[in-house]
Amino acid sequence: MTSTLPRTVDPACLQEVLDGRWAHVRRDAREQLGDPEYAPVYGESVQEARERVTRLAGELAATGRVGLGFPKEYGGEADAGGSVTSIEMLAYGDLSLMVKAGVQWGLFGGAVQLLGTRRHHDAYLPDIMSFALPGCFAMTETGHGSDVQQLRTTCTYDPDTRTFDLHTPHEAARKDYIGNAAKDGRMAVVFAQLVTQGEPRGVHAWLVPIRDEDGNPVPGVTIGDDGPKAGLLGVDNGRLTFDHVRVPREMLLDRYGQVAEDGTYTSSIENETRRFFTMLGTLVRGRVSVGGSAGSATRMALDIAVRYGDVRRQFAAPGRDREIVLNDYLVHQRKLLPALATSYALAFAQEELVGTMHDVQTAVHEHGEAVDEAAQRELESRAAGLKVANTWHATRTIQTCREACGGAGYLAENRLPQLKADTDVFTTFEGDNTVLLQLVAKGLLTGYRDAFGSLDGWGRVAFVADLVREAVLERTAARGLIARLVDAVPGRDDDVPLRDRGWQLRMFEFREKHTLEGAIRRLRRNAATASSPTHPMEPFAVFNSVQDHVLRTAQAHVDRIVLEAFVAGIERAADPGARALLDTLCDLYALSTIEADKGWFLEHGQLTAARSKALTGTVNALLGELRPHMVTLVDGFGIPHVWKNAAILEEEAGRQEAMHREDTAAQDARLRAAGDTAPGGSRDDTATSVDVPPGQ
């Protein structure tokens, strides 16, 4: 338990490990995005913010930096991983610009690229990339957010006119929260229920003009404004309503489903639900980007709070000549250090996810390989799980950082309020977190076979006769390493040191497997009760009564994925000091995660009461070991100083020094003045707390 950490660690070595496979994209951003223009601006009106962000989006397009994800024949680089990493770097700046860019080039451009075909690419991708054609991704409806398959907008083919009739049947079907809609969008990718030859064919997407050259809504399209929001003021979210709008046949994005002139429907994917989720699956990049951006914003907040806590002092203490810096307080360390460890863990997991996404998408879209459905479903599950973990971590941690900075944390000039407000929507957009956890759980329950990425319906699968899947854990990238560590743990858990990595991994595995098995058992029992002739259980109750259990399964799964990614990431550290520091940080991540759920581990016999109490002591000891390295750890994030834009980082250290000089001078003067009295004699009455008699 004695620390083996060196006194100092070179943060550049940490940064190198974190930078990972797309280090070149990060380096480029650090060098090129230093322009103060990209910094967030405080106190703007909604209109000012929107205008500024629109202008910046155009400038960003002009740098050519937005093309990473697009095909090479249109000037892009066909680098899916690079494009997501680039968004993640943009998220260190103004988050409105990040979201605006994500809407334009990720969602809108991505949908045209991945759901459209050659003729759409030729006609629109160049203007989309240059921002000459700002567009919307119009999926969500007021009444159907996460439940996309239930959208109520209809698009009905009429062979006589060879056009579709796009229609919003009622207000709940209105497209809502649509970025780029309120002000800039000229076209929109609109998702609606296709009907042709009198048959519903499920959700498809069309490319639809919504504004004319002068920026006025085209006939039949009503555009509303979502108005001021908690944050992201620079993003013009709005509402779209369609009143029997005529859409030419060729505007159907028809990669996965085609309508012939006479209205005949064809698709290479026969099953409608499978087709729908195949289409949606191509758009996973958006969800990966949100998770990555949440990670950046969280690291920024931690950077600010840790640096401030290292210079801001509060309260005197006996035996110290100056007031104590905040980071020296155990409870302050408890607030910041486990969060910091989690941010490292999530960064490694995100890096792994981006790599997987890149490889899966490159195989299909660049090398023309067939989709590996299992790999695709698992990718979607990982993307969903890490989006949840990253965004809830962001919400919690940025809140903690703001509180850790006291009143200063409430002022816009110190950045934290905007980080909190801007990222707040991340937990519910690109899939509501609770719904996404259900998706993850569904994958675990069915082994991805039937999951399809559907956002509802972990429930319905309980009726599948062969839900009786064995709970088998799929190991992550580092499976060999993980297995070795786990297998090396001796039999009796109680004797294993808490800092044994294999034991920690085994605890995470055990919790996932046991929770999953329990969920399967309970679902099966409920399903049996449901069909009982005497006391049938309402079908909805079959799922609903175990919903909390099922979501815990997903959470335990995500925690394990993240820990395994951390363990694998440490292997990439060449520098022994950096490696030792990451090892200790990983202990903190693993043990504080177990500590937070110690009730479960106690309930399930995985911790004795004594060991559980020892766990708290070990976490506190780790905080003590890591305390001297707090600033090094945020340095490791590699956030350029000019990106931070927090006044307290510039001012606080200087203020403290000035106060110290003044205090010292005043004390000297007092001592001189009291030269002929007893030493310290005149000081008993001062309010200096170190001199106040105990108990006063």
Place this chain on the structure above:
Amino acid sequence: MTSTLPRTVDPACLQEVLDGRWAHVRRDAREQLGDPEYAPVYGESVQEARERVTRLAGELAATGRVGLGFPKEYGGEADAGGSVTSIEMLAYGDLSLMVKAGVQWGLFGGAVQLLGTRRHHDAYLPDIMSFALPGCFAMTETGHGSDVQQLRTTCTYDPDTRTFDLHTPHEAARKDYIGNAAKDGRMAVVFAQLVTQGEPRGVHAWLVPIRDEDGNPVPGVTIGDDGPKAGLLGVDNGRLTFDHVRVPREMLLDRYGQVAEDGTYTSSIENETRRFFTMLGTLVRGRVSVGGSAGSATRMALDIAVRYGDVRRQFAAPGRDREIVLNDYLVHQRKLLPALATSYALAFAQEELVGTMHDVQTAVHEHGEAVDEAAQRELESRAAGLKVANTWHATRTIQTCREACGGAGYLAENRLPQLKADTDVFTTFEGDNTVLLQLVAKGLLTGYRDAFGSLDGWGRVAFVADLVREAVLERTAARGLIARLVDAVPGRDDDVPLRDRGWQLRMFEFREKHTLEGAIRRLRRNAATASSPTHPMEPFAVFNSVQDHVLRTAQAHVDRIVLEAFVAGIERAADPGARALLDTLCDLYALSTIEADKGWFLEHGQLTAARSKALTGTVNALLGELRPHMVTLVDGFGIPHVWKNAAILEEEAGRQEAMHREDTAAQDARLRAAGDTAPGGSRDDTATSVDVPPGQ
């Protein structure tokens, strides 16, 4: 475990219990503050918000409603409890106005009233009450927020000119976050270190002009603007710096300390620290108001989220003809119902606190009785503890409510963003929550004898030789009732039903007592180590190594106070239905609190593994019982509909009905069209999820 709840409960009966002792103040506010003017406004600039709120503050003054807390001879009502309740009601409206009113009449006016003497009252109270004299409460400094005793601003008496010299020695001593400073304030109550005849005399307060008739800063005063903030845009927080400003002798607020013309210092309280905390203690009203206001904002957020969750539908389910309303999902209930139970619990505890505060202050200030120091210290501890509990509950719960409303919860028009942003500072102003918990802990460790309300220094008390206090719990108002319930619990805990109130109370008591005893034991052990000649422990480490344990003690104490207040509050319910509902809700509060800390109860042998698992089942069962009463429970808060200002409350139900009508009509049409095919034949291909074969 079977529910004994009636099918419906009259919310008016709940409201009557919650309204409590100052029901007349609440009734008056409900009737008189319905003016749409008092509603929050979204999307304003900082300047617009400030101007509007200044105007409203003037109008509020003109209604006479701000005088509740002031002496009768100046047109007030000398009703301390009423004044705090009035602020709590104002907090249902625009929180900027609430804070502005709190600054003007609570902090600024309250300081003049309670720290000043007759001549200050005669000269200033009328103008303060009418808002003709807007003022500031200038205590906090950039470098000393919670550590008020360490303020660095000095005020030095010069007998030659019979004036004080008020001075800011360096930037860390600048007054910061001061409400009313940036725009409106004409005077400020400034806290500074008094020096007279060369002797420091500790912190005192002066009434100091800061702006002239034309609104310009007076010579020597520099006024800065804190600029945009996370929320509370209508409050003009600013910074004050004093460059050797001359303050006339009579402007010292001299109730607790006087300076004669020749500079001789006198005070009825000899000990400087005791004097300081006596002064501060009179100002407890501010902290009580913040807790109460946080309670109002939280209830408003719950009202919005619960009503929305009752009409908003998401996802189909087998056996249900319409999509499921959010409130029917177990996990949605898990988010909202324990929070709702906690809001009831805190409302009862707050009501009890306000009553105690009123009685203590009325005894001293109206009836001229001597201060009961123990009662005053305990009041301060309760005020601190409930401020912490209310404000962290607000931060967590408003966040949960915003997420529970999905994208709609992010739009300003639905109120939740502003509730979150405005209340966010509550956790760190009027005392940082972590520091306040230390204050509570200090009171517990020393039995309030030496606590003084000091915000640092639970640490220092460990050096008091007789820290060896026995851990004895002081019972709250309902002590007789509580004792009967606890004593009625049979011996063996494992057999007692989880819903036995006595058992629940005993668990809360046990946790507090055991945690407190452990903290005392550890502090004593550390103190012994500190003086070890061979391996001395650094004095700071004596406290710091147990800081987390000590704060848990305070938390456990506050939880018990709150539960006991809930139990006592139920006794006031005359209606049997309301009483039964509150009883069930109290079970949920108690058991979900134990569940959240089940790790501790398992570690300490208070729950077996089996009983701990049963606890989760019982909480879920309670959620099921309370589900039909969710809307009744928010109705019980008695928030007038016109105060809510959330667009979704007006629109969502209508949208859902329109969609349902449309869906039903479409289904009828399909059935008619399919009249000659097999029943439902044409529907297999629709995306209606109930019809999709399992696994698709």
